Amino acid sequence: MLMKYIGAIGLGLMSITAEAQVSIIPQPQEVKMGQGVFRMNDHTVIMSAREFRDVAVLFSGQTGIRMMKDKAVGMIRFTKLNKASLDTNAYILRVRPSGVELQASGVQGALYGMQSLLQLIRTQPDPKVLPVLEIRDSPRFAYRGMHLDVSRHFFPVPFIHKFIDLMALYKMNTFHWHLTDGAGWRLEIKKYPKLTQQAAWRTHAYCMDWWANGRKYLEAGNPNAYGGYYTQEEAKEIVQYAARRGITVIPEIEMPGHSEEVLAAYPHLSCSGLPYQSSEFCLGNDSTFTFLEDVLNEVIAIFPSKYIHIGGDEASRKAWKSCPKCQQRIRNEHLKNEDELQSYGIRRMEKYLTGKKRKLLGWDEILEGGLAPEATVMSWRGEKGGITAATEGHDVIMTPGGYCYFDAYQADPATEPPAIGGFLPLSKVYAYEPVPAELDTAKARHILGAQANIWTEYMPATYQVEYMAFPRMLALSEVLWSRKEQRNWDDFKTRLQKHYGILQRLNVNYYRPSYQLQIKTQIDQQRKTTRITFDSEQYQPQIRYTLDGSRPTAASALYTGPFEITGSAKVQAAIFKDTALQGRPAGLPVDYHKAIGKKVTYNEPWSSSYPAQKEATLVNGYRGSLTYGDGQWQGFLGKGLDVTIDLEQEETLTSLSIGFMQLTGPGVYMPPYVEVLLSADGQHFAPAQKVENDIPASHSRLAFKDFIFDLKGQKARYVRVKAPTQKGFLFTDEIIVY
Numbered sequence: 157m158l159m160k161y162i163g164a165i166g167l168g169l170m171s172i173t174a175e176a177q178v179s180i181i182p183q184p185q186e187v188k189m190g191q192g193v194f195r196m197n198d199h200t201v202i203m204s205a206r207e208f209r210d211v212a213v214l215f216s217g218q219t220g221i222r223m224m225k226d227k228a229v230g231m232i233r234f235t236k237l238n239k240a241s242l243d244t245n246a247y248i249l250r251v252r253p254s255g256v257e258l259q260a261s262g263v264q265g266a267l268y269g270m271q272s273l274l275q276l277i278r279t280q281p282d283p284k285v286l287p288v289l290e291i292r293d294s295p296r297f298a299y300r301g302m303h304l305d306v307s308r309h310f311f312p313v314p315f316i317h318k319f320i321d322l323m324a325l326y327k328m329n330t331f332h333w334h335l336t337d338g339a340g341w342r343l344e345i346k347k348y349p350k351l352t353q354q355a356a357w358r359t360h361a362y363c364m365d366w367w368a369n370g371r372k373y374l375e376a377g378n379p380n381a382y383g384g385y386y387t388q389e390e391a392k393e394i395v396q397y398a399a400r401r402g403i404t405v406i407p408e409i410e411m412p413g414h415s416e417e418v419l420a421a422y423p424h425l426s427c428s429g430l431p432y433q434s435s436e437f438c439l440g441n442d443s444t445f446t447f448l449e450d451v452l453n454e455v456i457a458i459f460p461s462k463y464i465h466i467g468g469d470e471a472s473r474k475a476w477k478s479c480p481k482c483q484q485r486i487r488n489e490h491l492k493n494e495d496e497l498q499s500y501g502i503r504r505m506e507k508y509l510t511g512k513k514r515k516l517l518g519w520d521e522i523l524e525g526g527l528a529p530e531a532t533v534m535s536w537r538g539e540k541g542g543i544t545a546a547t548e549g550h551d552v553i554m555t556p557g558g559y560c561y562f563d564a565y566q567a568d569p570a571t572e573p574p575a576i577g578g579f580l581p582l583s584k585v586y587a588y589e590p591v592p593a594e595l596d597t598a599k600a601r602h603i604l605g606a607q608a609n610i611w612t613e614y615m616p617a618t619y620q621v622e623y624m625a626f627p628r629m630l631a632l633s634e635v636l637w638s639r640k641e642q643r644n645w646d647d648f649k650t651r652l653q654k655h656y657g658i659l660q661r662l663n664v665n666y667y668r669p670s671y672q673l674q675i676k677t678q679i680d681q682q683r684k685t686t687r688i689t690f691d692s693e694q695y696q697p698q699i700r701y702t703l704d705g706s707r708p709t710a711a712s713a714l715y716t717g718p719f720e721i722t723g724s725a726k727v728q729a730a731i732f733k734d735t736a737l738q739g740r741p742a743g744l745p746v747d748y749h750k751a752i753g754k755k756v757t758y759n760e761p762w763s764s765s766y767p768a769q770k771e772a773t774l775v776n777g778y779r780g781s782l783t784y785g786d787g788q789w790q791g792f793l794g795k796g797l798d799v800t801i802d803l804e805q806e807e808t809l810t811s812l813s814i815g816f817m818q819l820t821g822p823g824v825y826m827p828p829y830v831e832v833l834l835s836a837d838g839q840h841f842a843p844a845q846k847v848e849n850d851i852p853a854s855h856s857r858l859a860f861k862d863f864i865f866d867l868k869g870q871k872a873r874y875v876r877v878k879a880p881t882q883k884g885f886l887f888t889d890e891i892i893v894y
Contacts, residue, residue: 420432
């Protein structure tokens with residue numbers, strides 16, 4: 157009998173007359189539609205080749221369709237395709253009126269085909285009626301990963317199972333398990349019992365409270381202790397559970413930094429010999445390498461993955477600089493500095509792993525001081541590290557923060573639960589291209605794929621992890637599986653509508669599509685016009701808008717496609733359902749102002765980390781979005797912003813405005829004030845107006861402020877704008893001059 161899931165979905169829906177739906181994610185390489193349907197019933201059975209029996213059993217468990225050894229009418233067959241030319245990850249799925257046949261040359265291909273068939277069933281108007289079709293499919297990238305941080309918050313085994321099941325459904329094939337970090341050690345190591353008796357437990361449940369209150373650890377059994385760990389048997393079971401679903405589990409054991417929990421339990425491994433002094437292992441101490449090798453021996457026995465991830469990121473050199481043992485190591489090994497000392501440690505661990513027939517994987521900081529010969533790099537600080545590693549002949553997994561960090565906000569932070577910062581909507585994940593344009597064809601072969609990272613500082617519960625991961629994981633799955641030329645945002649959104657129902661049935665607390673509109677502008681400097689486009693995560697929304705700043709109503713102009721504005725306008729737009737407003741209106745001043753395209757002289761440099769569009773940034777007509785990493789917000793350190801705009805001729809000026817943001821978590825603050833000065837010759841400037849900031853540094857949530865100046869018809873050719881830093885970074889996007 158068909159499982160309750162299928163029957164329940166079909167209740168009250170048309171079956172024979174329903175329009176066929178093919179809403180598979182990720183998009184298969186080739187789908188050919190045929191005529192007719194295959195109707196499943198209580199007599200439908202599964203038959204499988206011996207090689208794919210485990211896959212067929214999984215499918216039977218998902219659907220409730222019985223396994224049979226003999227042929228029968230209305231059959232779903234898993235068959236072996238003996239073609240040497242067919243990739244073992246590829247599959248062919250045929251639905252005919254007489255039955256379904258899934259062909260593959262390897263188990264991985266059979267698993268992927270099974271998931272496509274499962275999605276096909278679950279996305280039909282009546283899951284008992286499948287359209288006749290043929291699908292031929294295989295992945296673009298070999299590495300399609302999801303990372304989960306269980307150090308900041310420990311998540312129980314049943315949730316890890318659920319997470320792996322969802323990865324498998326969308327053909328992700330690598331689970332990067334971040335098992336150790338300063339917030340807690342999460343894996344039983346029998347030779348070092350203090351790692352789970354002490355380093356796995358801390359004083360505060362919420363990670364950020366622990367961070368702000370001394371960052372201390374407690375013994376297991378203390379009534380105030382928070383934490384947990386996986387026994388070796390539990391970890392082995394998770395590895396096997398994932399393997400049956402075609403997923404490799406890669407463990408991450410942090411070194412040499414992010415290890416304060418280890419050093420609290422075993423302080424002799426630190427430079428000072430004392431707990432709570434630093435986060436880095438002492439690399440001049442041979443006991444450090446004995447400890448790490450002992451730990452990796454037990455890790456290797458649990459995890460059969462080719463890769464072992466050793467972290468390698470964000471290690472401070474401070475303790476090494478003053479440590480006699482580390483300095484002696486530098487002299488003995490003829491190293492130049494502490495960067496090369498870190499490289500020495502990484503190379504030594506790589507040599508050890510190579511001797512165990514494994515490969516070292518690390519974050520892009522392992523490039524510093526020279527990369528270990530066989531190491532593979534995860535490029536997280538943008539794409540630069542990945543480009544460098546690939547150019548040097550190393551394999552790379554792309555995971556840049558701007559596209560792959562699923563701890564970033566998905567919508568306006570004012571409407572979202574607390575997160576670490578940044579803005580990564582579903583559309584931006586879908587727009588990601590893992591192969592940098594800078595790489596030629598030969599070097600591009602070193603890009604193995606990409607991975608999304610879920611850091612859980614702000615995710616103390618499983619339902620919050622789900623909220624941040626889904627449906628963004630679905631977008632990334634298509635980026636990594638489907639051919640680049642196949643990807644189409646509108647088509648993806650159409651198919652995604654069916655998958656919200658799947659996620660609901662699987663009890664996934666996914667992020668619901670926002671009613672917030674994105675207003676996109678495209679400046680034509682020749683014609684002095686602005687092209688306006690509205691976009692939304694809602695499917696086929698009814699959008700109404702105004703151009704005079706008034707609040708849209710059900711009687712306002714209906715958006716039917718992009719349109720142009722000459723000069724300036726105050727665009728307001730909102731989504732309506734019938735006559736009811738959905739969500740909040742979105743507004744954007746559109747200004748083809750006097751400064752667009754004019755020369756800007758930087759009296760103080762921008763930050764090399766956030767150049768945005770360089771000299772064009774502040775006068776290109778584009779406002780920044782909700783994140784300073786969007787390429788429109790330009791960053792400043794030191795003395796802050798000090799620029800001069802040459803308007804090319806003397807102009808009568810009525811107003812100026814400039815926008816800033818504040819997000820104190822990563823150290824972004826408003827300026828204490830902004831000052832405008834005017835000049836006729838570019839040499840002698842007279843103060844025009846100074847506007848003080850009114851947003852306190854204690855305001856921790858994301859905030860924006862436009863500093864507005866009334867220039868009262870003064871005449872000038874040169875406009876100078878000064879905004880000193882308060883502390884940390886200063887970010888601004890556009891200077892608007894009228």
